[in-house]
Amino acid sequence: MPLPPGLELLFEDVIPRALGPPLLVYGILKLTQYLLAAHDWPSWAWVAAVAATHPAYWIISGVYNQIHRRREAAARGAIFPPRVQESSFKVIKAFSDSALTGYMGDAVHDWHTQYGNTFLLRIFGIYRVVTTEPEHIKAILATQFDDFWKGPYEEDNFTSLLGSGVFNSDGTFHRNMTRPFFSKVRISDFDVFERHAEDTLSLLAERVASSDPVDFQDAVARFTLDSATEFLFGKAVKSLDAGLPYPASRPLSSSTTNDFFNHPSTKFVTAFSEGQEVISQRGVLGRYWRFKEFWQDKAAEHRKSVEEFILPILEDALENRKEEVVSGEVKEIGDETFLEHLVKFTEDKKVVMDELLNILLAARDTTASLLTFSVYVLTQRPDIYARLKEEITERVGNSRPTYEDTRDMKYLRAFLNGVSLWRLLENTDNLSDDAHNTRPFDGRTSKVSTTLPNKGGRPWCVPKDTICIYSVFLMHRREDLWGPDALEFDPDRFLDERLHKYLTPNPFIFLPFNAGPRICLGQQFAYNEASYFMIKLVQKFTDLSLALDVQPSQPPKEWIPQPGTTKGRDKVMLKSHLTMSVRDGLWVRMKTTSSQADQEKSS
Secondary structure, eight states: OOOOHHHHHIIIIIHHHHHHHHHHHHHHHHHHHHHTTOOOOOHHHHHHHHHTHHHHHHHHHHHHHHHHHHHHHHHTTOBOOOBOOSOHHHHHHHHHHHHHTSOTTHHHHHHHHHHOSEEEEEETTEEEEEEOOHHHHHIIIIITGGGEEOHHHHHHHHHHHHTTSTTTOOSSHHHHHHGGGGSSOOTHHHHHHHHHHHHHHHHHHHHHHTTOOEEHHHHHHHHHHHHHHHHHHSSOOOGGGGOOOOOTTSHHHHHHHHHHHHSHHHHHHHHHHHHHHHHHTTGGGGGGHHHHTSSOOHHHHHHHHHHHHHHHHHHHHHHHHHHHHHHTOOOOGGGSOHHHHHHHHOOOHHHHHHHHHHHHHIIIIIHHHHHHHHHHHHHHOHHHHHHHHHHHHHHHTTSOOOHHHHHHOHHHHHHHHHHHHHSOOBOOOOTTSSOSBOSSOEEEEESSOEEEOOTTSOOEEEOTTOEEEEOHHHHTTOHHHHOTTTTSOOGGGGTSHHIIIIITTOGGGOOTTOOGGGOOTTHHHHHHHHHHHHHHHHHHEEEEEEOTTTOSOOOOTTOOOOTTSOTTOOSSOEEESSSEEETTOOEEEEEEOHHHHHHHHHO
């Protein structure tokens, strides 16, 4: 039986570190005393010698490490980035305050303003490089890919929920297992989108007809979950059957609570989401998250709930695979589900389960985030809605869109790119490697001693085992990279002269799907799914607005406008774990379009 996380850390790390040096010093002194036949020391001298062990060790090791780092940098003709001159406790408090009431990237933005686009954080002796430089991100993800890996810290944080899938694992095994399935567009995906988009929009229409607001974030999360599970497993979990929640202030809320929250899919979603919350809070603490979860690995408990939901589907697939082998029938990649594709590689339930959870996280959460913030934009910008409506009407009218339609709608693609740029969609390493970026920060650990480029100066030194954190979120907001209007939401920047001025010559300033060998293999699927749903939404609904009267969370008073950020503009409270979302849902009011209303009357 495994030890509780806290005890495991105590016995494997803390106690050996705490007692090892003093016991070693005590033993050496005793041996010296014996060999020299010296008189016994007084008790106070023994206590003082042993007590001085740790301070002496910290001082000596600190001096040694500094000398070693300087020599290593000098040998490479490199220098170190400037270091944030704050204590470890202040750094952790800054991150904690930012998570509770701060704006995304608040603390790091302040340090970037003070120290530049690349700097060092030192937290309890562990150095972290933090950067928003596209050249550094390019090096980490692509040109110096072999110098960096996910590293032991991320694996340690994520394994109890996600196992060893593509999200937090290195090596080619997972990429080789998943890449063939995502190598081409499957027209059948659009049938999946159609079924679940229609189900979702029908529920929205019912709610609109009753003049009640809808939690759009919950609705699209269920759309993407049902689409993803049919795409991955061959059968949808039918999460939309649970219905949609009502605002807590509405009388109908209490009558639907039990059915909604007791639905199997809701339990699954809740466990998966809460598990993500747990592991996202571990990042700053490193291995010491075990003290926070001393007696129980909280993520592992959520993993059990998630497995209970998926295991019957997995066992069916393994049984079908055995029958397929006996019969000699083999499906082509284009005809099989992702689960069927996986069980051809291995019958190891844990390997397949880990891979499914990793891909499901990507296929559901990131696209739901993109759609949620797309609708948020439309509630604030009716002019953009009008542009989308014009393009959609001209191309498909009220008919069902095809792959060619979604591909050729330039403004729609620019709009989705704009949401990805402006609202983030930052890195979660999803859909088959690094996917649609939906959190403010991501990182890698250096496998070897290396350097990163430094414009106009000597390169930055990156010793082995250095955690390198990069923020696409903040890079997407830099005026020196995107122009003086970088903080403005404007899809036309992907269509007009700004495209050729900023993005074309420097493509690594825009990384909605990451880059390099771990680039998101499911990026086309994500674009197709988001495009399809947005087309159907605009065909059926108009006059989108925020229902702030029922929105549970509001931006805090600390969110005052700040130069160089979009802080103070948001009308909803944001949160981020593995993906970025709106806290407590995005409550929206809207109306059906005249053509949709006529269609409903005729039916």
